[in-house]
Amino acid sequence: MLSRQYPALQHRPYRLLWSGLLVSNMGTWMQNVAQSWLIYKMTNNDARYLGWLGLAFAIPMIALPAVGGMLADRYPRAGILRITQWSMALVALIQAILTLSNLNTPMYILIATFVGATLLAVDNPTRQALIPTLVPRHDLMNALALNAATYNGAALLGPAIAGFLLSVVGAGWLFAANAISYLAVIYAVSQMPAVDEASRTPSTLADALLGGVRYARGHALTGILLLTSAVLSLFGRSYQQVLPIYADDIWHISAQGYGIMLSAAGAGAMIGALGMASLPRITPNGRNLKFAGILFAVLLACFALTTVWWIGVILLVCIGIMSTAATTFIATMLQLDVPGNLRGRVMSLHAITLIGVPSVGGLLVTSLTTVLGTGTDSHAINAAGAPLALLVGAATVALLFVVVRIPLRDSTAPEPVR
Numbered sequence: 001m002l003s004r005q006y007p008a009l010q011h012r013p014y015r016l017l018w019s020g021l022l023v024s025n026m027g028t029w030m031q032n033v034a035q036s037w038l039i040y041k042m043t044n045n046d047a048r049y050l051g052w053l054g055l056a057f058a059i060p061m062i063a064l065p066a067v068g069g070m071l072a073d074r075y076p077r078a079g080i081l082r083i084t085q086w087s088m089a090l091v092a093l094i095q096a097i098l099t100l101s102n103l104n105t106p107m108y109i110l111i112a113t114f115v116g117a118t119l120l121a122v123d124n125p126t127r128q129a130l131i132p133t134l135v136p137r138h139d140l141m142n143a144l145a146l147n148a149a150t151y152n153g154a155a156l157l158g159p160a161i162a163g164f165l166l167s168v169v170g171a172g173w174l175f176a177a178n179a180i181s182y183l184a185v186i187y188a189v190s191q192m193p194a195v196d197e198a199s200r201t202p203s204t205l206a207d208a209l210l211g212g213v214r215y216a217r218g219h220a221l222t223g224i225l226l227l228t229s230a231v232l233s234l235f236g237r238s239y240q241q242v243l244p245i246y247a248d249d250i251w252h253i254s255a256q257g258y259g260i261m262l263s264a265a266g267a268g269a270m271i272g273a274l275g276m277a278s279l280p281r282i283t284p285n286g287r288n289l290k291f292a293g294i295l296f297a298v299l300l301a302c303f304a305l306t307t308v309w310w311i312g313v314i315l316l317v318c319i320g321i322m323s324t325a326a327t328t329f330i331a332t333m334l335q336l337d338v339p340g341n342l343r344g345r346v347m348s349l350h351a352i353t354l355i356g357v358p359s360v361g362g363l364l365v366t367s368l369t370t371v372l373g374t375g376t377d378s379h380a381i382n383a384a385g386a387p388l389a390l391l392v393g394a395a396t397v398a399l400l401f402v403v404v405r406i407p408l409r410d411s412t413a414p415e416p417v418r
Contacts, residue, residue, distance in 0.1 A: 006142060006146055006277055006278070007139045007142055008135045008139045008140075008142040008143035008146055008277075009146070010139075011134055011135050011136075011139070013134045013192050014131070014134035014135050014143055016188040016189075016191055016192055017127075017130075017131075017134065017185070017188050017189070017192065018146055018147065018150055019184070019188060020184040020185035020186075020187060020188030020189070021127075021147070021150040021151070021184075021185060021188075022150040022153060022154065022184075023181050023184035023185075024085075024181045024182055024184050024185045025150050025151045025153075025154035025158070026153075026154035026157055026158045026161075026181060027092075027154075027158070027177050027178035027179075027180065027181025027182070028154065028158070028178060028181070029154045029157075029158025029159055029162065029262075029266070030158045030159075030161060030162040030165075030174045030177055030178055031092060031095075031174055031175055031177075031178040032158075032159075033158070033159050033162035033163065033166070033174070033258070033259060033262060034162060034166065034171035034174040034175060035053065035109055035113065035171075036050060036053065036244055037166060037171070037244065037255055037258065038099070038104070038109065038171045039053055039106050039109050039110075040244050040248070042105070042106050042109075043106055044378075045248065045249070045378055045379065045382075046378065048366065048367075048370065049106060050241055050242075050244060050245075050362065050366050051241070051362055051363040051365075051366035051367060052110060052363070053109070053110060053113060053362075054238075054241050054358075054359035054360070054361075054362030054363050054366075055359060055360070055362075055363045056110040056111075056113040056114045056117070057113050057114070057116075057117040057356075057359040058117070058356050058357070058358075058359030058360045058362075058363070059114065059117070060114060060117040060118040060120075060121045060356075061117050061120065061121050061351070061352060061355045061356025061359065062352050062356040062357070062360065063121075064118060064121035064122070065121045065122075065124065065125050065348035065349070065351040065352050065356070066210075066212065066213075066345065066348050066349070067121070067122065067348075068121050068122035068123070068124065068125045068126060068344075068348050068351070069125040069129070069212055069344040069345035069346070069347060069348025069349075069351075070344070070345060070348075071122060071126070071344075072122075072125050072126040072129045072130075072343075072344030072345075072347075072348070073129070073211075073342070073343070073344035073345055077126045077127075077129060077130040077133075077344075078130070078189050078192055080122065080123075080126045081123060081126055081127065081130075081185070081189050082186060082189050082190070084119045084120075084122050084123035084126070085123070085182050085185045085186045085189070086182070086186060087119050088116055088119050088120070088123070088182055089179045089180075089182035089183070089186075090179075091112055091115050091116050091119070092116075092175050092176075092178040092179035092182070093175075093176065093179040094112065095108075095109075095112045095172075095175040096172050096173070096175035096176035096179060097172075098172075099170070099171050099172035099175055100170075100172035100173070100176075104172075117356075120355065121348075121351070121356075124348075124351040124355060125344055125345075125347045125348035125350075125351045126344065128331075128335075128343075128344075128347040128350065128351065129343045129344035129347050131143055131144065131147060131335075132335055132343065137336075140332065140335055140336070141276070141277075141328070141332045142277050144328060144331050144332050144335065145273050145274070145276035145277035145328050146273070146277050148269070148272075148273040148276075148324055148327065148328055148331075149270055149273035149274055149277065151269075153266070153270045153273075154266070157263070157266075158262075158263075158266070159258075159259040159260075159261075159262030159263045159266060160259050160260060160262075160263040161259075162174055162259055163254075163255050163256040163257070163258055163259015163260065163262075163263075164256055164259065166255045166259075167254070167255055167256065211342055211345045212342060212345030212346040212347075212348060212349050213349065215338070215342050215345075215346055216346065216349060219337065221333065221337050221406075222334060222337050222338065222346065224404065224405075224406055225330050225333055225334050225337075225406070226334075226349055226350060226353055227404070228289070228293070228330060228400065228401075228404065228406065229327070229330050229350060229353035229354060229357075230352075230353040230357050231396065231397065231400045232293060232296075232326060232327075232330075232397055232400070233353050233354060233357040233358040233361060234357050234358070234360060234361040234364065235361060235364075235392075235393035235394075235396040235397050236296060236297065236300060236323070236361075236393055236394065236396075236397040237323055237327075237358045237361070238357075238358045238359075238360075238361025238362045238364065238365050238393065239300060239303070239319075239365065239390055239393065240262070240265065240358075240362075241358075241359075241361070241362030241363075241365055241366055242362075242365055242366060242369060242386045242389065242390065243258065243261050243262065244258060245369065245382045245383070245386045246261070246312065246386060247261060248379075249378075249379045249380075249382040249383040249386075250307075250382075250383045250386065250387075251309045251312070253309060257309070260313065261312070261313060261316060264313040264314075264316035264317050264320070265316040265317070265319060265320040265323075266320060267317050267320065268316060268317035268318055268319060268320020268321040268322075268323075268324070269320035269321070269323060269324040270320075270324075271317070271320070271321050272320060272321035272322065272323070272324030272325050272328075273324050273328065275321070275325075276324070276325060276328045285329075285333070286405075286406030288325075288329055289326060289329040289330065289333075289401075289406055290401050290406060292322050292325040292326040292329060293322075293326050293397060293398075293400070293401035294398055294401045294402065295322050296319060296322035296323055296326055296397065297394045297395070297397040297398035297401070298394070298398070299315055299318045299319045299322060300319055300390060300393065300394040300397070301390070301391055301394035301395070301398075302315055303315040303316065303319060303390065304386075304387045304388075304390035304391045304394065305387060305391070327354065330350075331350065331354075334346065334347070334350055335347075361393070365386075365389045365390065365393060366389075368385065368388070368389035368392060369381075369382055369385035369386045369388075369389045370382075370385060371385070372384070372385040372388040372389060373385025373386070373388075
């Protein structure tokens with residue numbers, strides 16, 4: 001039954017990677033919650049540190065994925081994943097030791113975030129480039145949707161568990177749990193048989209680093225998709241950076257409530273991912289992408305204005321659904337449009353927009369919160385400014401999808417040369 005509904009899982013190499021990521025991503029989400037909550041409380045509710053936390057993550061994810069893409073197109077991708085996964089486990093373990101020893105500081109958290117993002121800048125484009133070699137072309141959208149489901153399914157459970165454990169065992173043990181979770185991917189990659197990765201060594205260093213940029217500039221669909229992904233991430237998907245403000249300063253709820261908010265967005269994203277994977281008649285094209293993007297912006301504006309916690313939670317579910325739909329359309333259209341020998345480098349640009357840019361957006365939205373907010377203390381300023389900052393973002397995303405013309409592309413088009 002599952003194999004018919006999710007045909008990508010019929011292929012053992014992909015199934016191994018998918019299962020490992022499901023466990024590892026849960027640990028990552030638990031650590032994300034611990035980091036945001038810990039640094040916010042350690043700095044006496046200073047919203048600027050949430051922005052700096054996002055910036056520490058964003059700098060490597062913007063500057064380095066091109067290097068990761070180059071490596072993914074030059075060297076065995078499974079081998080690269082083994083190195084990055086072991087290294088990220090070590091970073092999480094160090095954070096656990098520092099926190100449990102009462103030696104952690106905001107600066108240490110920012111440094112650990114920077115190092116982890118540096119490793120992810122190599123890991124993510126490598127994984128994205130590997131996936132099309134693990135499944136046949138007609139199962140690619142199913143595989144990408146299921147890949148999103150591993151992250152979003154973890155986003156459903158991870159924050160809820162983290163919100164509970166934060167008040168029970170503390171942030172240190174959440175870092176330790178994340179370190180252990182990386183072993184799932186490490187095992188999966190070690191069991192993965194050799195696959196034809198079709199790597200080709202670029203002729204020059206400039207071609208190795210800039211080949212993806214040149215391809216995007218010369219191909220309208222790829223360029224527009226990357227631009228759309230960047231704007232969606234900068235002004236829309238960065239909303240999660242101010243959720244601690246909504247939890248603590250607007251709705252006055254506990255860490256458990258904050259975890260529920262993140263889980264609500266994760267639940268929506270999970271529903272969206274499974275829906276995309278389960279409905280083969282959904283075609284990845286510009287029309288469907290526009291619909292998902294505009295509806296996402298409308299839902300985000302509604303969330304910004306709500307003053308009732310449970311309504312906000314429901315809206316977060318809906319936002320998660322449309323966010324996943326839009327990002328899955330973008331990822332599938334990109335994978336179908338890019339030749340295999342350039343896939344690592346082009347998907348490294350996608351990794352920048354998908355993972356790095358939202359963190360820059362986090363700095364933007366927290367800065368707007370401080371600028372637009374009014375009041376006599378940080379709580380009042382944050383409570384007044386966060387809704388206005390989200391409204392600015394929602395309006396920008398809506399304008400993008402109304403104005404930009406996205407060319408049609410569907411899975412029936414001829415396959416690019418690998």
